[in-house]
Amino acid sequence: MxxxxxxxxxxxxxxxxxxxxxxxxxxxxxxxxxxxxWSSLSRRAGLRRTGKSCRLRWxxxxxxxxxxxxxxxxxxxxxxxxxxxxGNRWSKIAQYLPGRTDNEIKNYWRTRVQKHAKxxxxxxxxxxxxxxxxxLWIPRLVERIQATSxxxxxxxxxxxxxxxxxxxxxxxxxxxxxxxxxxESSSTGGWSSVDSFGLDxxxxxxxxxxxxxxxxxxxxxxxxxxxxxxxxxxxxxxxxPDFDQSIWEEELWSMEDTWLQQxx
DNA sequence: AAGAATAGCAACCGCCTTGCA
DNA sequence: GTGCAAGGCGGTTGCTATTCT
Numbered sequence: 001m002x003x004x005x006x007x008x009x010x011x012x013x014x015x016x017x018x019x020x021x022x023x024x025x026x027x028x029x030x031x032x033x034x035x036x037x038w039s040s041l042s043r044r045a046g047l048r049r050t051g052k053s054c055r056l057r058w059x060x061x062x063x064x065x066x067x068x069x070x071x072x073x074x075x076x077x078x079x080x081x082x083x084x085x086x087g088n089r090w091s092k093i094a095q096y097l098p099g100r101t102d103n104e105i106k107n108y109w110r111t112r113v114q115k116h117a118k119x120x121x122x123x124x125x126x127x128x129x130x131x132x133x134x135x136l137w138i139p140r141l142v143e144r145i146q147a148t149s150x151x152x153x154x155x156x157x158x159x160x161x162x163x164x165x166x167x168x169x170x171x172x173x174x175x176x177x178x179x180x181x182x183x184e185s186s187s188t189g190g191w192s193s194v195d196s197f198g199l200d201x202x203x204x205x206x207x208x209x210x211x212x213x214x215x216x217x218x219x220x221x222x223x224x225x226x227x228x229x230x231x232x233x234x235x236x237x238x239x240x241p242d243f244d245q246s247i248w249e250e251e252l253w254s255m256e257d258t259w260l261q262q263x264x
Numbered sequence: 265a266a267g268a269a270t271a272g273c274a275a276c277c278g279c280c281t282t283g284c285a
Numbered sequence: 286g287t288g289c290a291a292g293g294c295g296g297t298t299g300c301t302a303t304t305c306t
Binding site: 016017037038039051052055088089090091102106110 | 290291292293294295296299300
């Protein structure tokens with residue numbers, strides 16, 4: 001169907017990629033006036049964009065606390081677990097990964113996790129794939145986290161008697177959701193609960209929005225939203241190795257193939 | 265070296281919810 | 286209670302960079 005603009009204003013609306021100039025205008029405006037109502041903000045700032053477009057650009061790209069770059073093993077673990085609980089509730093999942101946007105998590109899921117499922121010729125929601133996650137992917141992630149966090153004895157391990165948190169980097173960041181092994185799961189090898197992988201979470205400890213205390217319907221106003229700025233927390237200086245995703249994925253895939261052959 | 269295929273991600277779309285008059 | 290505008294969210298699209306043939 002042909003798009004017929006109903007007004008001059010609509011005709012002038014810009015779409016597609018944002019220019020550096022537009023970014024600057026939006027950032028400057030928000031720095032001076034705050035977020036406010038997006039539709040009027042767009043007009044007042046002199047941007048020929050919809051309010052929605054401005055909001056999206058700010059939240060997903062321009063916000064100073066947006067983290068970019070590889071999803072760390074800790075974050076992958078959180079995503080896998082939280083997705084097993086809530087499904088495609090990306091914004092809810094994003095609350096537990098400060099600095100990551102729902103869009104980024106959604107993209108990660110679609111490009112990495114679904115790719116895995118496709119490779120294994122199964123659906124991401126199938127029991128088969130969930131088993132692969134539970135028995136192979138997650139334990140491997142835990143191993144990686146252990147390996148990169150050095151000599152932490154508190155790292156999740158099969159057979160641990162009490163809930164333990166991942167040591168090293170994760171513990172170094174109080175703002176990051178604490179991933180804990182539950183006693184039930186640890187007694188059965190770590191990852192055996194039916195609906196989730198047996199991890200325990202603290203409530204979302206940090207707000208990654210700037211101003212509004214409500215996020216996704218849950219009141220998280222008790223936290224200092226502005227100091228949620230990730231770089232200020234030192235996360236960028238954690239020295240997490242930039243582990244080579246492709247190499248470890250290949251390794252994982254061959255393990256998965258072997259494992260699946262044994263299981264099915 | 266060039267074209268095709270694929271992956272990754274930014275941005276848009278449309279539906280639903282919320283707040284307000 | 287109703288209608289409207291705006292915001293929020295999940296799904297989808299399309300562009301660009303990278304890899305493969």
